Amino acid sequence: MTEIQLNKVKKAYGDVEVIHGIDLHVQSGQFVVFVGPSGCGKSTLLRIIAGLEPVTGGDVVIDGDVVNAVPASERGLAMVFQSYALYPHMTVYKNMAFGLENSNMPRAEIENRVHEAAKLLQIDPYLQRRPKALSGGQRQRVAIGRAIVRDPKAFLFDEPLSNLDAELRVTMRKELAALHAKLGGTMIYVTHDQVEAMTLANTIVVLNAGRVEQAGSPLELYNTPKNTFVAGFIGSPRMNLMEAVAQAGEDGGVVLLAGSQRISLPPIEGVEPGDGVTFGIRPEHMDIVDEGDADISAPVDLTEQLGGETYLFCTPEGLPQITVHQLGQFPVGRGEMVHLRFRREVLHVFDAEGKVIVNGIDADGGAAG
């Protein structure tokens, strides 16, 4: 069981700093997912932990020891690469045995371990094949197998599923989750796919431009995003974010003026009349209601009928396009007006800098959760 800690880790290439002092604590046995848009530094951070990139500031601590000066080969971690990085001139068996041979393990023990891992990953029929003769999914398993046999302190995954087709990705995702449950090791996983992050992680770390935007359990991030970036990044389809100006409403409440829409809300602590705010509502948190109860009305641009659910894309006057999710089938024509009401308990309000003011508003005012 391994704990990994990052203390103010910084990384710069020449004058360009790409990681701006990250603090992070990965607890033993956790499945931590680094997620963020491309170029946010998540792969770099993983490579720093692996020891493939040196830090330019701060410390990497594994099990209480600062390992900044310890080379990758001696950190005792295993990594699965996006490209799988299987040695093309070796058979699957040799690929998996290579790391063990390097640590001078007896031959019989190597054989045992490789066969055990191969059985676990169902690749034992291919042990004598070369990587060239394997499909993408099989190569992926070999790459994971190569990590497992070493019995490492922790597993590092660098976008391991991004080269697979959609269907296989879903299968492998489930298998990875099962594998983590079975092995119980510490795993750090990098992806740009927030669905992978939501489904696999105990803890998600959302990174943006070399900084941690928020770290927490998947539902924590979904329910209580700390800022507009996390709000927009977590959840699929993404949260609808709209800019508005707060005005004083009747009976002490506030009215958010967005485009030509007026949304009346109970009073919110931290929102004064005249403030510029951003409010966010997820597609699944809007109800279609009668015109009189509606917060906003908008014509439908496009519908996506998926059978079990329906997505409506509407553009309210003066606002960007919003996505509305409805369960079941919902026949509505193009250009037809829909009247939408936001569920107050899951309405997010952010200040002008994008920091959260409230995640959910009680009907009687104030924050719900």
Next chain:
Amino acid sequence: MTDVVARPTRTLGALLTATRGNGRLHWTDVFTYIYLALGVALMFGPVVWLVLSSFKTQAGLQEFPPTLLPLGQISVEVEGYDEPLPLFRVTMEDGTVEELAQVRRVGIMAQMVDPDNPGERIQVSINDREPIREMRVAWENYTKPLETFNFLTYLNNSVIVTAAATLITLLINSMAAYGLAIYEFRGRNTVMLFVIGTLMIPITIILVPTYLVVTQLGMVNTLWAVIIPGCATPTGVFLLRQYMLTIPRDLIEAARMDKASEWQIYWRIVLPLSLPAIAVLAIFSVMWRWNDFLWPLIVLNRSEVYTLQIGLNAFQGELNVQWHFVLAMTVVALIPVTVVFAFLQRFITTGIASSGMK
């Protein structure tokens, strides 16, 4: 690269009659065949000429106009003459054609004799006679030097020099290339530039300094004097380094994660993956070393350490060149390089490993 391997092998016949498409001869096909034939003639012609000539007798070689095939004039024993006499086909004054042996030639007249009637001498103008030839293969061109001349010693020396030098060249060049391809350090490109820059220095310039170094090391007249100085080749380092740059970095990093030491990464990952480039360099190195002449000539002065090329030079006296031996031994000297090339050239095309990556 994988599709090259997967493609079914073409038969030679299909290859030689291939056309641009739909079975008919397009003008580009005609042009291509002419161009290729010209290429074959240019490159292969001298070799064919060499091989054919190596079977000619010394007299046959000096004949003018030269003949393509190894032909020799027929000689006959004639009663009353000690030496066999060369046979000619003579057109007599009355128009009949007879086969006569020539006793001697005086100016433009030749004294001939009929082998069946040796008593009578006939005067013939040399324009009226024509030598009678037959196909005659002079095997002694090959057998005689192999017996008398230290051919096996020279061959042995050449093999040792070529094999040892090629092995050392491959090892140290690939190690240098590994350093320059896999590590990123300040001045990497400058170092590479210096390595490439040495290509611009002709061997004649470094001949004297190298000779002095070799002398100081006491290597003159040993095979090491030929093997060591040429082992680090800029061409080899460049060739291997450029190839190693194409090996995905992920593989090296995966090996690092797999606890491999730098030597293991070099020996077990990078070297096997660079095999095609190494095969190319091996072919080059074998050809360079086998055909090397100037440097061995300078540092090898005793005949027991001569390489084949220097040994061949021995046939070339100051006044007299024994061309028939030179040609025959040149053919023998060609064989090993040809065999090595035939063996290694398939690595160039089929040895290229797919990296197992998308």
